[in-house]
Amino acid sequence: MSKDELGYDPTNVTSIVEYAQRLVGHTLRDFVYVEELTDTRRRRGSFGNAVEEYYFKYGLNSDSSPDFAEVGLELKTTPVKKNSRGELVSKERLVFTMIDYDGVVKEDFEHSQFLKKARDVLLITYLYEPGKNALDYVIEAAARWGLPEEDIPQIRRDWETVVEKVRSGHAEDISGGDTLYLEACTKAADSTVRRSQPFSDVPAKPRAWALKASYMTAIQRKIIDGMRQIPRSEDERELDLLCLLRARFAPYVGLTEKELAGRFGLSRSKNLCARITRRILGVGDDEKIEEFEKAGIKPKTLRLRANGRPKEAVSFPAFDYFELVERPFENSDCLGYLSQKYLFVIYREDEAGEYRLRDICFWQMPERDLDDARACYEQMQENVRQGRADISVKSSENRCCHVRPHGQTKKDTKPQPFGPPVVKKCFWLNQGYLQGEIERVLKS
DNA sequence: GCATGATCATGC
DNA sequence: GCATGATCATGC
Numbered sequence: 001m002s003k004d005e006l007g008y009d010p011t012n013v014t015s016i017v018e019y020a021q022r023l024v025g026h027t028l029r030d031f032v033y034v035e036e037l038t039d040t041r042r043r044r045g046s047f048g049n050a051v052e053e054y055y056f057k058y059g060l061n062s063d064s065s066p067d068f069a070e071v072g073l074e075l076k077t078t079p080v081k082k083n084s085r086g087e088l089v090s091k092e093r094l095v096f097t098m099i100d101y102d103g104v105v106k107e108d109f110e111h112s113q114f115l116k117k118a119r120d121v122l123l124i125t126y127l128y129e130p131g132k133n134a135l136d137y138v139i140e141a142a143a144r145w146g147l148p149e150e151d152i153p154q155i156r157r158d159w160e161t162v163v164e165k166v167r168s169g170h171a172e173d174i175s176g177g178d179t180l181y182l183e184a185c186t187k188a189a190d191s192t193v194r195r196s197q198p199f200s201d202v203p204a205k206p207r208a209w210a211l212k213a214s215y216m217t218a219i220q221r222k223i224i225d226g227m228r229q230i231p232r233s234e235d236e237r238e239l240d241l242l243c244l245l246r247a248r249f250a251p252y253v254g255l256t257e258k259e260l261a262g263r264f265g266l267s268r269s270k271n272l273c274a275r276i277t278r279r280i281l282g283v284g285d286d287e288k289i290e291e292f293e294k295a296g297i298k299p300k301t302l303r304l305r306a307n308g309r310p311k312e313a314v315s316f317p318a319f320d321y322f323e324l325v326e327r328p329f330e331n332s333d334c335l336g337y338l339s340q341k342y343l344f345v346i347y348r349e350d351e352a353g354e355y356r357l358r359d360i361c362f363w364q365m366p367e368r369d370l371d372d373a374r375a376c377y378e379q380m381q382e383n384v385r386q387g388r389a390d391i392s393v394k395s396s397e398n399r400c401c402h403v404r405p406h407g408q409t410k411k412d413t414k415p416q417p418f419g420p421p422v423v424k425k426c427f428w429l430n431q432g433y434l435q436g437e438i439e440r441v442l443k444s
Numbered sequence: 445g446c447a448t449g450a451t452c453a454t455g456c
Numbered sequence: 457g458c459a460t461g462a463t464c465a466t467g468c
Contacts, residue, residue: 149456271454271462301462305445313447317460395447405449408458412451423450426460431446 006057011070013144020122020142023055029135031055047126047134048077066117073144074121079128080140080220088140088224090216091128096209099184101197105167109156114182114209121145125220143223151181158182159209169200174207185210228287241291242362245343248280249360256354257347273301276357277345292343297362299343304358306349308439310431313395318406318424321416325384329374334427338365338373346438361441369400369433376401376427387418395430404428 003009008019023031028047032054052058052067052075067075079091096117109115123145126137147155158179165174176183184207194203211219236244252260261272264279275285277299283289292299303311316337329335341364347355365373376398383391395402407413407424415421 269453274461303462307445309445312463315461392448402448404447405451406460407450409451410449412458424459 001057008056010058010068013068013071013073016068016071016073017122017142017144019056020124023051023124023139024142025139027136027138028055032135034135047079047137048075050134051075051077051124066120068122072120074117075124076121077124077126078216078220079137080125080217080224081128088127088217088220090213090220092216093183093185093210093213094216095185095187096211098187098206098208099162099166101166101171101195101204104163105198107163109159112159114159115147117209118211119146123219123223125223141220141223145219145223154180155182166197167199169197169202171195171197171200171204171207172202174204176212181212181215183210183212184208228283229290231282241295245281245360248282249345249357252280253357253359256350256356258354260357273303273345273347274299277301295341297341297343299345302344302346302434302438303355304346304348304435304438306351308348309435310438311349313402313404313428313431314434315404315406315428316426318414318426321384321389321414321422324377324381325417329377332377334373334377335370337427338370340364344438359442361438363437363441365400372398372400373427376403380427384416384418389416389419389422389425392425395428395432398430400430400433401427402430 009015028050032050034054056067056075058067066072076094078094080088081091083089097113100113103113107113121144123141123143124139125141126139128137158181161178162174162182162184165171165178174184176185186205187208188206191205193206195206197204230244230248232239232244236247239247252263255263257272257276260266260276261268264276266272266275266279269275278285278287278289281289289299291297300314302314305311316334319333323333327333341362343360344363345360346358348358350356376393379393379397380403383389383393392403392405393401403425405423406426410423412424413421414424
């Protein structure tokens with residue numbers, strides 16, 4: 001099937017995820033034109049199958065290749081339910097793949113079948129309600145998810161605990177109680193089925209790798225709560241995003257950073273302005289702002305001097321010297337950052353030297369300026385090729401961008417292709433250029 | 445006051 | 457421990 005028929009591009013993860021996110025807040029019935037699910041053979045799993053078959057429209061596979069094979073992405077649907085206290089909890093464990101007792105003893109965690117399946121997952125969460133048809137379950141979230149870095153040590157421990165039992169010939173002794181996050185759960189048509197194991201003649205129950213329901217509850221909370229819409233009052237319902245933001249910021253315009261900090265009970269810190277922005281919008285410090293995620297907007301604080309010139313230039317992440325040399329500007333990270341949309345929250349210095357909240361605006365580098373940015377990129381490319389990665393592109397040499405160090409100290413270096421490691425550097429937007437852009441955008 | 449090098453601070 | 461956003465420091 002073509003992209004147009006599918007509605008998404010199966011070779012592009014972003015496209016797949018965005019297509020999945022359209023489900024959020026809806027039911028399958030809103031998208032799928034079938035009277036009833038024909039898959040009544042087994043009620044369990046009928047939701048997942050329907051998502052694959054009718055929404056993503058690819059053939060069901062039971063082999064070990066990923067669901068979105070071109071990008072190595074695994075599709076998982078998983079139910080949450082309301083507990084007695086009305087909180088959302090995961091209804092069940094998230095099962096990945098059957099444990100092959102003969103195979104698993106030869107694996108190590110980093111190259112295991114489990115990790116292969118759990119590394120990159122498109123997780124679609126729906127609200128299970130008893131008695132409801134699967135077509136009418138409301139989809140709560142759709143997110144690309146992989147085992148979080150901080151959980152890996154525990155999950156590796158869990159994996160090894162289970163595998164060690166198989167290696168010592170005691171697969172029949174495995175129990176969910178052995179482990180914390182990851183478990184080997186029983187999985188068979190009926191409780192009498194047994195499998196052989198490599199180092200013992202005692203038959204063992206078939207088991208599958210699964211993340212425990214409690215673990216999934218925590219994960220779901222993060223995904224569902226981790227993303228917050230900007231709260232709206234009744235008369236703000238119809239506003240588009242910029243209007244909503246303007247309305248939100250309006251009561252605070254003219255206040256100094258100190259006044260704002262006081263009003264929100266925040267102490268002086270380097271990310272004070274960023275936190276003030278969040279408070280004004282009514283979202284938590286570590287919540288993602290749903291509207292910003294959807295529109296790909298990055299909020300940035302811009303402090304202007306009394307003369308309207310930004311106090312500091314705006315930096316991007318440090319670049320990799322090897323990548324810089326190899327990748328043309330067209331598919332560089334640099335172009336990616338420049339093509340990003342920003343929400344500038346603008347403060348301006350007053351006569352007393354206090355910074356006062358002045359305005360907000362969306363900004364994205366206009367296409368007409370990309371040629372200048374490209375020149376900066378290519379000049380730096382050339383410097384590195386000449387073995388002079390130490391030489392930066394100065395702001396006096398380019399209208400829009402320059403290059404400057406961006407490490408933790410000058411000893412914080414990166415390797416480069418034509419010489420010894422040099423200090424980490426990145427591209428910056430020139431202050432003068434930004435000033436012009438801000439004036440242009442605010443005037444219009 | 446500005447350009448540029450250098451470093452801090454926070455969060456993951 | 458590091459990436460990244462934010463800011464400081466120095467010399468002209």
